[in-house]
Amino acid sequence: xxxxxxxxxxxxxxxxxxxxxxxxxxxxxxxxxxxxxxxxxxxxxxxxxxxxxxxxxxxxxxxxxxxxxxxxxxxxxxxxxxxxxxxxxxxxxxxxxxxxxxxxxxxxxxxxxxxxxxxxxxxxxxxxxxxxxxxxxxxxxxxxxxxxxxxxxxxxxxxxxxxxxxxxxxxxxxxxxxxxxxxxxxxxxxxxxxxxxxxxxxxxxxxxxxxxxxxxxxxxxxxxxxxxxxxxxxxxxxxxxxxxxxxxxxxxxxxxxxxxxxxxxxxxxxxxxxxxxxxxxxxxxxxxxxxxxxxxxxxxxxxxxxxxx
Amino acid sequence: xxxxxxxxxxxxxxxxxxxxxxxxxxxxxxxxxxxxxxxxxxxxxxxxxxxxxxxxxxxxxxxxxxxxxxxxxxxxxxxxxxxxxxxxxxxxxxxxxxxxxxxxxxxxxxxxxxxxxxxxxxxxxxxxxxxxxxxxxxxxxxxxxxxxxxxxxxxxxxxxxxxxxxxxxxxxxxxxxxxxxxxxxxxxxxxxxxxxxxxxxxxxxxxxxxxxxxxxxxxxxxxxxxxxxxxxxxxxxxxxxxxxxxxxxxxxxxxxxxxxx
Ligand SMILES: Nc1ncnc2c1ncn2[C@@H]1O[C@H](COP(=O)(O)OP(=O)(O)OP(=O)(O)O)[C@@H](O)[C@H]1O
Ligand SMILES: [Mg+2]
Numbered sequence: 001x002x003x004x005x006x007x008x009x010x011x012x013x014x015x016x017x018x019x020x021x022x023x024x025x026x027x028x029x030x031x032x033x034x035x036x037x038x039x040x041x042x043x044x045x046x047x048x049x050x051x052x053x054x055x056x057x058x059x060x061x062x063x064x065x066x067x068x069x070x071x072x073x074x075x076x077x078x079x080x081x082x083x084x085x086x087x088x089x090x091x092x093x094x095x096x097x098x099x100x101x102x103x104x105x106x107x108x109x110x111x112x113x114x115x116x117x118x119x120x121x122x123x124x125x126x127x128x129x130x131x132x133x134x135x136x137x138x139x140x141x142x143x144x145x146x147x148x149x150x151x152x153x154x155x156x157x158x159x160x161x162x163x164x165x166x167x168x169x170x171x172x173x174x175x176x177x178x179x180x181x182x183x184x185x186x187x188x189x190x191x192x193x194x195x196x197x198x199x200x201x202x203x204x205x206x207x208x209x210x211x212x213x214x215x216x217x218x219x220x221x222x223x224x225x226x227x228x229x230x231x232x233x234x235x236x237x238x239x240x241x242x243x244x245x246x247x248x249x250x251x252x253x254x255x256x257x258x259x260x261x262x263x264x265x266x267x268x269x270x271x272x273x274x275x276x277x278x279x280x281x282x283x284x285x286x287x288x289x290x291x292x293x294x295x296x297x298x299x300x301x302x303x304x305x306x307x308x309x
Numbered sequence: 310x311x312x313x314x315x316x317x318x319x320x321x322x323x324x325x326x327x328x329x330x331x332x333x334x335x336x337x338x339x340x341x342x343x344x345x346x347x348x349x350x351x352x353x354x355x356x357x358x359x360x361x362x363x364x365x366x367x368x369x370x371x372x373x374x375x376x377x378x379x380x381x382x383x384x385x386x387x388x389x390x391x392x393x394x395x396x397x398x399x400x401x402x403x404x405x406x407x408x409x410x411x412x413x414x415x416x417x418x419x420x421x422x423x424x425x426x427x428x429x430x431x432x433x434x435x436x437x438x439x440x441x442x443x444x445x446x447x448x449x450x451x452x453x454x455x456x457x458x459x460x461x462x463x464x465x466x467x468x469x470x471x472x473x474x475x476x477x478x479x480x481x482x483x484x485x486x487x488x489x490x491x492x493x494x495x496x497x498x499x500x501x502x503x504x505x506x507x508x509x510x511x512x513x514x515x516x517x518x519x520x521x522x523x524x525x526x527x528x529x530x531x532x533x534x535x536x537x538x539x540x541x542x543x544x545x546x547x548x549x550x551x552x553x554x555x556x557x558x559x560x561x562x563x564x565x566x567x568x569x570x
Contacts, residue, residue: 057569089404089408091323091325093405094327098326101322
C-alpha cells in the first residue's frame with residue numbers, strides 16, 4: 001500500500017536555516033494492517049504523514065502510495081486515501097452535515113450518493129443528532145469524529161490519522177478507538193501517528209518508533225517489548241532527590257535500572273522478587289508497584305527519554 | 310499553473326451552501342444601500358450640481374454622471390471585502406483551504422473557484438445596483454446596460470485577482486486596514502466616480518488614470534450613457550484583463566508556495 005525508501009523531508013525556515021524533519025526512513029505498510037508511527041514531539045511524524053497524503057513534496061528518497069508517485073499522481077492518490085490531519089481543517093462556517101456533503105462533492109461523487117454516505121457516516125461516528133449543529137459548538141471529541149467521518153466520505157483504501165486522539169479526554173478517546181477498530185475490521189488500512197503508547201498498543205499491528213527524524217525500532221508492540229524490555233517492571237518511589245543516591249544500591253537486582261526524576265524503574269523478569277530484595281536491603285520506598293513492560297519502556301530504552309513530557 | 314476547470318466545478322456546492330447559509334444577513338442591505346447612494350449622491354447632491362454637460366463626460370446631468378461611477382465603485386468595495394478577511398480566514402483561522410487540498414483538488418482549482426465565487430458576488434451586487442438605477446432614467450439602451458453589467462464582472466476580477474495575490478502573500482490580517490485606507494478609499498473618492506478626473510491637478514490626474522477603478526468607471530459610464538469611444542473602451546478592457554491574468558497567475562503561485570510545504 002505504502003512504500004518509502006530513504007524518505008527525507010527538509011524545510012527551509014525564513015531565516016534560511018534548514019530543518020531536517022525526516023532523515024531517511026524505510027517504511028512498508030501492507031494492505032489491511034494498522035500501522036503506527038510512535039514518537040515524541042518533533043520526531044517527524046506529521047512531516048511523514050503529509051508526504052504520504054500527497055500534500056507535501058518529498059525532499060529525498062522514493063515514496064509510493066498505492067503504487068503511485070505523489071509527485072506526478074497527487075490527485076489520483078488523494079482521491080483514494082482518507083486524511084485526518086493533526087489540526088482540524090473543518091469549515092466552521094458550515095454545519096456538521098454540510099461539512100461532509102461539500103467534501104464528498106470535492107471527490108466528484110454524485111449528489112445523491114454523497115447524501116446517502118453523509119447519513120451513513122453521521123450514524124457511524126454517532127453524530128446524527130448533531131447533523132445541523134455548528135462545528136464550533138461541537139466538543140473536541142465530536143470534531144475529531146467529524147473529521148474522521150469526512151476522511152471516509154470517498155471510501156478510502158488507506159486512512160491516515162495524525163494523532164487522532166491527542167487532546168481528548170479518556171472517554172472520548174475510547175469512542176474514537178472503538179470506531180477505528182471497526183474500520184480495521186472492515187479491512188481499511190490504517191496508518192496513524194501517536195505519542196501515546198497505549199494508543200499504539202491498542203490499535204497497531206505493527207509500528208515504528210521514530211525519534212529525531214529517524215526510525216529507531218520496528219515491529220509489533222509485543223515484539224518490541226520483548227526485544228527492548230523485560231517482562232516486568234518494578235517501579236520504586238523514594239523521597240524527592242533520593243533516586244540518584246539509591247540507584248547504585250539496587251543496580252544488581254535488575255537487568256537494567258532507569259532513574260527518572262520521580263521514580264526508579266527496575267527492569268526484571270520478576271518484579272515482586274526485586275521489590276522483596278529492595279526491602280531486604282533495608283531500603284524503604286514511599287511507594288512500589290509491579291507492572292508489565294509497555295512501549296513507553298521501549299522508548300525510554302531506545303532514546304533515554306520519556307514519550308510524553 | 311494549469312487549472313482543471315471540471316475539477317474546480319466540484320466546489321460549486323461548497324460555495325452554494327455557503328451562500329444559502331449567509332444570504333439572509335445581507336439581502337435587505339444589498340437593495341437599500343444602492344438606493345440610498347443613488348438618492349443621496351445622484352438626486353439630492355446632484356440637484357445642487359449645475360455643471361456644464363460638456364464637462365460631464367457626456368452625461369446630461371450629475372445623476373447620470375455619478376450613477377455609473379457608483380456601480381463600478383460598489384463592485385470594487387465588494388471585492389475588497391471578499392478577498393481579504395475571508396481568504397485569510399481559510400488559510401489561517403479555520404484552515405479550510407488545507408482541507409480542500411487534501412482532496413483531489415489542488416491549489417489552482419481552489420483559487421479558480423474562489424475567484425469565480427467573487428465574480429458571482431459582484432454579479433449579484435451589480436445586477437441589484439443596475440436594477441435600482443433603472444427607475445431614475447439614466448440608461449440610454451438595454452445593450453448598454455448588459456455590457457455595463459459585464460464590465461462589472463471584468464472590473465471585479467481585475468481587483469479580485471491581484472488583491473487575492475496580495476492577501477495570500479501577507480503573514481496575517483494586520484495589513485488589511487492599510488489596504489482599505491490607502492488603497493480602496495482613495496480610489497473610491499478620486500478615480501472619477503464622483504467628479505471628472507480632469508478636475509485633478511495634472512500629476513494626480515495621471516495617477517488616477519492608472520487606477521483600475523478609473524478604467525472601470527470610464528468604461529461603465531460610456532456603456533451606460535451610450536457614448537462609447539471604441540479605442541478607449543478597448544484600452545480599458547485590455548488593461549483590466551491584464552490585471553486579471555497577472556493577478557491570477559501570481560495568486561496561484563503564492564498560495565501554492567504557502568500551502569504546499
Ligand atoms: N512547515 C514547516 N516549516 C519548517 N519546519 C517545520 C515545518 N513543519 C515541521 N517542521 C519542523 O520539522 C520537525 C518535525 O516536525 P513534525 O511536525 O513532523 O513532528 P511531529 O512528530 O509531528 O511532532 P508533534 O508530535 O509535535 O506533532 C520539527 O522540528 C518542526 O519544527
Ligand atoms: Mg505532528
